[in-house]
Amino acid sequence: MELRQLRYFVAVAETGNISTAAMKIFLTQPALSRQIKALETEIGQCLLERRAHSVHLTPVGEGLLREARELLQHVDQVLDRVRGAG
Amino acid sequence: MELRQLRYFVAVAETGNISTAAMKIFLTQPALSRQIKALETEIGQCLLERRAHSVHLTPVGEGLLREARELLQHVDQVLDRVRGAG
DNA sequence: AACTGTTACGAACTTCGTAACAATA
DNA sequence: TATTGTTACGAAGTTCGTAACAGTT
Numbered sequence A, B: 001m002e003l004r005q006l007r008y009f010v011a012v013a014e015t016g017n018i019s020t021a022a023m024k025i026f027l028t029q030p031a032l033s034r035q036i037k038a039l040e041t042e043i044g045q046c047l048l049e050r051r052a053h054s055v056h057l058t059p060v061g062e063g064l065l066r067e068a069r070e071l072l073q074h075v076d077q078v079l080d081r082v083r084g085a086g
Numbered sequence C: 001a002a003c004t005g006t007t008a009c010g011a012a013c014t015t016c017g018t019a020a021c022a023a024t025a
Numbered sequence D: 001t002a003t004t005g006t007t008a009c010g011a012a013g014t015t016c017g018t019a020a021c022a023g024t025t
Helices: A003-015 A018-024 A029-043 A059-084 B003-015 B018-024 B029-043 B059-084
Strands: A048-050 A055-057 B048-050 B055-057
Touching: A003 A018, A003 A029, A003 A059, A018 A029, A029 B059, A055 A059, A059 B029, A059 B059, B003 B018, B003 B029, B003 B059, B018 B029, B055 B059
Parallel strands: none
Antiparallel strands: A048 A055, B048 B055
Protein backbone atom coordinates (compact mmCIF):
# COMPACT_ATOMS: atom_id res chain seq x y z
CA MET A 1 0.00 0.00 0.00
CA GLU A 2 1.36 3.37 -0.99
CA LEU A 3 0.56 6.80 0.39
CA ARG A 4 -0.01 7.91 -3.16
CA GLN A 5 -2.86 5.43 -3.50
CA LEU A 6 -4.45 6.61 -0.28
CA ARG A 7 -4.28 10.20 -1.47
CA TYR A 8 -5.87 9.20 -4.74
CA PHE A 9 -8.60 7.28 -2.96
CA VAL A 10 -9.42 10.21 -0.68
CA ALA A 11 -9.70 12.47 -3.71
CA VAL A 12 -12.15 10.10 -5.36
CA ALA A 13 -14.16 9.65 -2.19
CA GLU A 14 -14.41 13.40 -1.65
CA THR A 15 -15.43 14.01 -5.24
CA GLY A 16 -17.69 11.01 -5.73
CA ASN A 17 -16.45 10.78 -9.27
CA ILE A 18 -13.21 9.57 -10.78
CA SER A 19 -13.06 11.98 -13.73
CA THR A 20 -13.39 15.12 -11.65
CA ALA A 21 -11.08 13.79 -8.96
CA ALA A 22 -8.47 13.08 -11.62
CA MET A 23 -8.58 16.70 -12.78
CA LYS A 24 -8.26 17.97 -9.24
CA ILE A 25 -5.08 16.03 -8.67
CA PHE A 26 -3.73 16.61 -12.19
CA LEU A 27 -4.04 13.05 -13.34
CA THR A 28 -5.97 11.32 -16.10
CA GLN A 29 -9.02 9.14 -15.51
CA PRO A 30 -7.35 5.88 -16.52
CA ALA A 31 -4.36 6.42 -14.25
CA LEU A 32 -6.63 7.14 -11.30
CA SER A 33 -8.98 4.28 -12.11
CA ARG A 34 -6.08 1.86 -12.22
CA GLN A 35 -4.61 2.94 -8.91
CA ILE A 36 -7.95 2.63 -7.15
CA LYS A 37 -8.38 -0.82 -8.58
CA ALA A 38 -4.85 -1.78 -7.50
CA LEU A 39 -5.69 -0.60 -3.98
CA GLU A 40 -8.84 -2.72 -3.96
CA THR A 41 -6.87 -5.71 -5.17
CA GLU A 42 -4.21 -5.35 -2.51
CA ILE A 43 -6.71 -4.83 0.28
CA GLY A 44 -8.87 -7.60 -1.04
CA GLN A 45 -12.02 -5.55 -0.63
CA CYS A 46 -14.29 -3.60 -2.94
CA LEU A 47 -14.09 0.09 -2.06
CA LEU A 48 -16.40 1.65 -4.66
CA GLU A 49 -19.69 0.78 -6.24
CA ARG A 50 -19.33 1.89 -9.83
CA ARG A 51 -22.51 3.61 -10.95
CA ALA A 52 -23.57 5.32 -14.14
CA HIS A 53 -22.45 8.88 -13.48
CA SER A 54 -20.68 8.52 -10.21
CA VAL A 55 -19.02 6.14 -7.79
CA HIS A 56 -20.41 5.35 -4.35
CA LEU A 57 -18.36 4.23 -1.35
CA THR A 58 -19.01 0.78 0.01
CA PRO A 59 -19.06 0.41 3.82
CA VAL A 60 -15.49 -0.81 3.62
CA GLY A 61 -14.66 2.24 1.52
CA GLU A 62 -16.21 4.53 4.14
CA GLY A 63 -14.05 2.89 6.75
CA LEU A 64 -10.92 3.26 4.68
CA LEU A 65 -11.73 6.91 4.02
CA ARG A 66 -11.69 7.68 7.73
CA GLU A 67 -8.54 5.65 8.28
CA ALA A 68 -6.78 7.15 5.28
CA ARG A 69 -7.50 10.71 6.37
CA GLU A 70 -6.11 10.04 9.82
CA LEU A 71 -3.07 8.34 8.38
CA LEU A 72 -2.32 11.15 5.92
CA GLN A 73 -2.68 13.69 8.72
CA HIS A 74 -0.26 11.58 10.70
CA VAL A 75 2.22 11.72 7.82
CA ASP A 76 1.97 15.50 7.67
CA GLN A 77 2.52 15.71 11.42
CA VAL A 78 5.66 13.65 11.13
CA LEU A 79 7.00 15.84 8.34
CA ASP A 80 6.23 19.04 10.24
CA ARG A 81 7.85 17.79 13.42
CA VAL A 82 10.96 16.51 11.76
CA ARG A 83 11.40 19.57 9.60
CA GLY A 84 10.88 21.78 12.62
CA ALA A 85 13.40 19.80 14.63
CA GLY A 86 16.34 21.42 12.82
CA MET B 1 7.98 11.01 1.45
CA GLU B 2 7.32 7.34 0.79
CA LEU B 3 6.56 4.56 3.24
CA ARG B 4 9.30 2.56 1.57
CA GLN B 5 11.85 5.20 2.57
CA LEU B 6 10.65 5.15 6.17
CA ARG B 7 10.93 1.36 6.27
CA TYR B 8 14.46 1.61 4.87
CA PHE B 9 15.39 4.27 7.40
CA VAL B 10 14.10 2.20 10.32
CA ALA B 11 16.13 -0.76 9.09
CA VAL B 12 19.29 1.34 8.99
CA ALA B 13 18.60 2.89 12.38
CA GLU B 14 18.01 -0.51 13.97
CA THR B 15 21.14 -1.96 12.42
CA GLY B 16 23.42 1.04 12.80
CA ASN B 17 25.03 0.12 9.51
CA ILE B 18 23.84 0.48 5.93
CA SER B 19 25.51 -2.64 4.51
CA THR B 20 23.97 -5.02 7.03
CA ALA B 21 20.61 -3.31 6.87
CA ALA B 22 20.65 -3.68 3.10
CA MET B 23 21.11 -7.43 3.39
CA LYS B 24 18.32 -7.72 5.92
CA ILE B 25 15.85 -6.09 3.59
CA PHE B 26 17.22 -7.77 0.46
CA LEU B 27 18.62 -4.64 -1.11
CA THR B 28 22.10 -3.52 -2.12
CA GLN B 29 24.11 -0.92 -0.25
CA PRO B 30 23.95 1.72 -2.99
CA ALA B 31 20.18 1.45 -3.34
CA LEU B 32 19.70 1.86 0.40
CA SER B 33 22.25 4.63 0.65
CA ARG B 34 20.50 6.57 -2.10
CA GLN B 35 17.07 6.29 -0.55
CA ILE B 36 18.31 7.45 2.84
CA LYS B 37 19.96 10.40 1.19
CA ALA B 38 16.79 11.20 -0.75
CA LEU B 39 14.85 11.15 2.51
CA GLU B 40 17.33 13.54 4.10
CA THR B 41 17.09 15.84 1.11
CA GLU B 42 13.31 15.90 1.16
CA ILE B 43 13.11 16.48 4.89
CA GLY B 44 15.89 19.02 4.72
CA GLN B 45 17.65 17.53 7.71
CA CYS B 46 20.65 15.32 8.26
CA LEU B 47 19.50 12.02 9.76
CA LEU B 48 22.76 10.10 10.02
CA GLU B 49 26.31 10.88 10.98
CA ARG B 50 28.41 8.80 8.63
CA ARG B 51 31.26 7.23 10.55
CA ALA B 52 34.06 4.88 9.60
CA HIS B 53 32.43 1.51 10.24
CA SER B 54 28.92 2.52 11.12
CA VAL B 55 26.33 5.24 10.98
CA HIS B 56 25.02 7.11 14.00
CA LEU B 57 21.62 8.77 14.30
CA THR B 58 21.52 12.52 14.70
CA PRO B 59 18.99 13.92 17.19
CA VAL B 60 16.69 14.61 14.27
CA GLY B 61 17.20 11.03 13.14
CA GLU B 62 16.28 9.75 16.60
CA GLY B 63 13.09 11.75 16.43
CA LEU B 64 12.22 10.47 13.00
CA LEU B 65 12.88 6.91 14.12
CA ARG B 66 10.20 7.19 16.81
CA GLU B 67 7.78 8.89 14.44
CA ALA B 68 8.42 6.44 11.63
CA ARG B 69 7.80 3.43 13.86
CA GLU B 70 4.50 4.87 15.02
CA LEU B 71 3.49 5.73 11.50
CA LEU B 72 4.32 2.29 10.13
CA GLN B 73 2.36 0.68 12.96
CA HIS B 74 -0.50 2.96 12.03
CA VAL B 75 -0.31 1.76 8.44
CA ASP B 76 -0.47 -1.86 9.56
CA GLN B 77 -3.47 -1.07 11.76
CA VAL B 78 -5.29 0.45 8.82
CA LEU B 79 -4.59 -2.56 6.64
CA ASP B 80 -5.71 -4.99 9.34
CA ARG B 81 -8.92 -3.09 10.02
CA VAL B 82 -9.86 -2.68 6.40
CA ARG B 83 -9.05 -6.26 5.51
CA GLY B 84 -11.02 -7.46 8.50
CA ALA B 85 -13.97 -5.30 7.57
CA GLY B 86 -15.02 -7.68 4.80
C1' DA C 1 44.12 -4.87 3.01
C1' DA C 2 39.46 -4.95 4.67
C1' DC C 3 35.75 -2.61 5.89
C1' DT C 4 32.57 1.17 5.42
C1' DG C 5 29.53 4.58 2.47
C1' DT C 6 28.97 7.17 -2.17
C1' DT C 7 28.60 8.20 -7.19
C1' DA C 8 27.90 6.79 -12.31
C1' DC C 9 25.50 4.43 -15.58
C1' DG C 10 22.53 1.19 -17.86
C1' DA C 11 18.57 -2.40 -16.92
C1' DA C 12 14.17 -3.55 -14.78
C1' DC C 13 10.07 -2.08 -12.98
C1' DT C 14 6.16 1.01 -12.17
C1' DT C 15 3.28 4.65 -13.35
C1' DC C 16 1.58 7.57 -16.66
C1' DG C 17 -1.01 9.39 -20.96
C1' DT C 18 -3.29 8.51 -25.42
C1' DA C 19 -6.40 5.85 -27.79
C1' DA C 20 -10.05 2.68 -28.16
C1' DC C 21 -13.76 0.39 -25.77
C1' DA C 22 -18.11 -0.74 -22.72
C1' DA C 23 -21.95 0.83 -20.09
C1' DT C 24 -25.61 3.89 -18.58
C1' DA C 25 -28.97 8.01 -18.70
C1' DT D 1 -25.13 11.19 -27.78
C1' DA D 2 -22.98 12.69 -23.80
C1' DT D 3 -20.93 11.26 -19.63
C1' DT D 4 -19.00 7.88 -16.92
C1' DG D 5 -15.44 4.03 -15.90
C1' DT D 6 -12.22 0.31 -17.97
C1' DT D 7 -8.63 -1.99 -20.82
C1' DA D 8 -4.42 -1.98 -24.14
C1' DC D 9 -0.16 -0.39 -25.31
C1' DG D 10 3.88 2.44 -25.80
C1' DA D 11 6.44 6.55 -23.34
C1' DA D 12 8.18 8.73 -19.19
C1' DG D 13 9.90 8.44 -14.75
C1' DT D 14 11.75 5.95 -10.65
C1' DT D 15 14.25 2.44 -8.44
C1' DC D 16 17.40 -1.04 -8.73
C1' DG D 17 22.04 -3.61 -9.34
C1' DT D 18 26.81 -3.70 -11.03
C1' DA D 19 30.95 -1.43 -11.26
C1' DA D 20 34.16 1.92 -9.91
C1' DC D 21 35.47 5.17 -6.37
C1' DA D 22 36.69 7.55 -1.66
C1' DG D 23 37.48 7.30 3.19
C1' DT D 24 38.82 5.00 7.70
C1' DT D 25 41.18 1.51 10.56
